[in-house]
Amino acid sequence: MPESYLFSTVAAKLRKFREDNPGVEVIRMDIGDVTLPIPSAALIAMHKAVDDMADKSSFHGYGPEQGYDFLRKAVAENDYASRGVQITPEEIFISDGAKSDLGNLGDIYSKDSVIAVADPGYPVYVDANVIDGRGGELINGKWSNFVYLEGNERNGFKPEPPAQHADVIFLCSPSNPTGSAFTRNELKAWIDYALDNSALIIYDSAYCAYITDSDIPHSIYEIEGARKCAIEVRSFSKTAGFTGLRCGYTVVPTELTGLDEKGREVSLRKLWLRRQTTKFNGASYIIQRGAEALYSPEGKLEVKQNVDYYLANARLIRQTMSKAGFTVFGGENSPYIWVKSPSGESSWDLFEKLLREVNISCTPGVGFGDAGEGYIRLTGFNSTANTELAMKRIIAFFNK
Numbered sequence: 001m002p003e004s005y006l007f008s009t010v011a012a013k014l015r016k017f018r019e020d021n022p023g024v025e026v027i028r029m030d031i032g033d034v035t036l037p038i039p040s041a042a043l044i045a046m047h048k049a050v051d052d053m054a055d056k057s058s059f060h061g062y063g064p065e066q067g068y069d070f071l072r073k074a075v076a077e078n079d080y081a082s083r084g085v086q087i088t089p090e091e092i093f094i095s096d097g098a099k100s101d102l103g104n105l106g107d108i109y110s111k112d113s114v115i116a117v118a119d120p121g122y123p124v125y126v127d128a129n130v131i132d133g134r135g136g137e138l139i140n141g142k143w144s145n146f147v148y149l150e151g152n153e154r155n156g157f158k159p160e161p162p163a164q165h166a167d168v169i170f171l172c173s174p175s176n177p178t179g180s181a182f183t184r185n186e187l188k189a190w191i192d193y194a195l196d197n198s199a200l201i202i203y204d205s206a207y208c209a210y211i212t213d214s215d216i217p218h219s220i221y222e223i224e225g226a227r228k229c230a231i232e233v234r235s236f237s238k239t240a241g242f243t244g245l246r247c248g249y250t251v252v253p254t255e256l257t258g259l260d261e262k263g264r265e266v267s268l269r270k271l272w273l274r275r276q277t278t279k280f281n282g283a284s285y286i287i288q289r290g291a292e293a294l295y296s297p298e299g300k301l302e303v304k305q306n307v308d309y310y311l312a313n314a315r316l317i318r319q320t321m322s323k324a325g326f327t328v329f330g331g332e333n334s335p336y337i338w339v340k341s342p343s344g345e346s347s348w349d350l351f352e353k354l355l356r357e358v359n360i361s362c363t364p365g366v367g368f369g370d371a372g373e374g375y376i377r378l379t380g381f382n383s384t385a386n387t388e389l390a391m392k393r394i395i396a397f398f399n400k
């Protein structure tokens, strides 16, 4: 497996630029983490939960590996039933975050499953499956056993189902890094493909709270047939500032089955339960109480305010970059804006130009896959004041 140099190279280049140019203030538009503090509803609930631990009558030791009922019920009611989707608490598995689940799910499908991933895409899907031994050989930067689903200008960085067969398909919507999001019809085509191919879709909707268009489903289970072919993975990280607290969940419907080596149907929910109870001892009680509080009226309001704050930044970036003549994707149902190099420069050339001439940093798109070459990723996670300043610099430089 080659080393991953993307974020360390960005950091090293930034460090060097700052050393060589003291007094020049670089604005970080490459931030991949939330920056606002957690909602106070979660803070209050966690303080109380800490106190619970100090009293014999309310102390909590090992909890259920699948998560506490109070949180699984809150998720089922607020994230699903409220949108007309029937998901029972038994189908919800609370975890320490989406990244762990996305990697750990490899324990319940075969070592020789053919994996399909979007290019460009979130690197965890590729790397986790390579660690599990599903990659094959690395030839010209591509793993020989994977099906790469190319995102491009033509498909709006929303790959269509491939002609080849795949067993496990990773879809991320709204997408990190491109900010693109599948419509109902586009997602339906994927579900049809999965049902035809007896394939499993692993649907990463870590950014579903950023969806604003009514035509974009929040959950894959809003589409008919998904209960038979899809696992959905979600996180409180980008929604509620839980990146440092660690909590997420995975939904595995009871109807979802795979085939064992003799061709017999096996419940994936039962397999995942077995996997989690074997290798995981549950997310922290304190953190789960914090997550539960996000579903209180105050918590919901605060989550919405935080998401709206990042979305307003993203919108400003999208509008400004368009005005400056760039072709842009995302930034509407996502904190990410995917920007095309105006005159065919490479991702790293545009990175250097923005750093040196405009004093803003970005993430080179090629770091998310070959099909990301010629693009950069900007994010709405900086403060509004810094975002506004960065966009003034863009206008001053590109519209002169």
Ligand SMILES: *Cc1c(COP(=O)(O)O)cnc(C)c1O
Binding pocket: 096, 097, 098, 099, 100, 122, 172, 175, 176, 204, 206, 234, 235, 236, 237, 238, 242, 243, 247, 248
């Ligand atoms: C941030 C991110 C995650 C990881 O979320 P955690 O719950 O913090 O582990 C998963 N998927 C995508 C696409 C992300 O951007």
